[in-house]
Amino acid sequence: MDLKDEINRHRSECGVIYKMNAQQELVLTDGRSCTVPDYEVIPETTCIKERAFSTCTQIRSVDMSKSQVGTIGDAAFFACKNLKAVHFSECLQSIGSFAFESCSLEELDFPDNLKTIDIGTFSLNKELKEVIIPHGVTEIHNIAFQSCPKLSQITLLSPTAYIGKHAFRYCDAIEVVYVSWKDENRIKCILPQDMKEKVEAFPRIG
Structure with a gap:
């Protein structure tokens, strides 16, 4: 099946619309009428447009x-209240603001290419x-994970340069924030006061 046929199939069978942009890249533009509970994105897709699945x-x-x-x-999956799992592309570099706000995500498996977690991206999960x-x-921008009441463990594999003051606001279940031993003091300096005491370093190896 060629790409044009695949695009038409997803529109007719799944209710999901794709278009080619000016650079001839495939963009998922509208999934708000998606009829498939477990949806798989077309492999050639390079972008999921803002508000594409919003409130689906x-x-x-x-x-x-x-x-x-x-x-x-931005807000690509905003208020998809039954969305429990997302499997990201290894090509993923940026996730827009409020992209997954008010979903029901149970876990996240980010690719190493990811650079930025924007404002409110995973709040209210x-x-x-x-x-x-x-x-x-x-x-990690402000309110990125705000109001995730069951979030108890954060692991920062990255030497994160910026963490918004309220990135983890109202995450009252947080017990530990794991960081590399060499980043421990610096991370403490950029975390809000109530999280500094929860920082623990990974064991030093060698």
């Missing part, structure tokens, strides 16, 4: 792991328990 209550999981998605737009921030991330 049908979708339960989305798999973009075989795709080339490098960008997920009430089932999220653990977050591992990969090596490539340099910025």
Whole structure:
């Protein structure tokens, strides 16, 4: 099946719309009428447009792991309240603000290419328990994980340069923030006061 046929199939069978942009890259533009609970993105896709699936209550999981998605737009999955699982592309570099706010994500597996976690990206995910921030991330913006009441463990594999003051506000279940021993003091300096005492270094090797 060629790409044009695949695009038409996803529109007719899944209710998901794709378009080519000016650079002839495949963009997922509208999934708000998605009829498939467990949806797999077309492999040639490079971008999921802002608000693409916003408020779609049908979708339960989305798999973009075989795709080339490098960008997920602002509010792309905003208030997809039944969305429990997302499998990211290894090409992913940026996730827009409020992209997954008010979903039901239970875990996150970020690719190493990810650079930025934007404002409110994963706020109000009430089932999220653990977050591992990969090596490539340099910025975690304000309210990125705000009001995730079950979030108890954060692991910062990255020497993160910026963490917004309220990135983890109202995450009252946090017990520990793991960091590399060489980054311990610096990370403490950029975390809010109530999280400094929860920072623990990974064991020193060698």
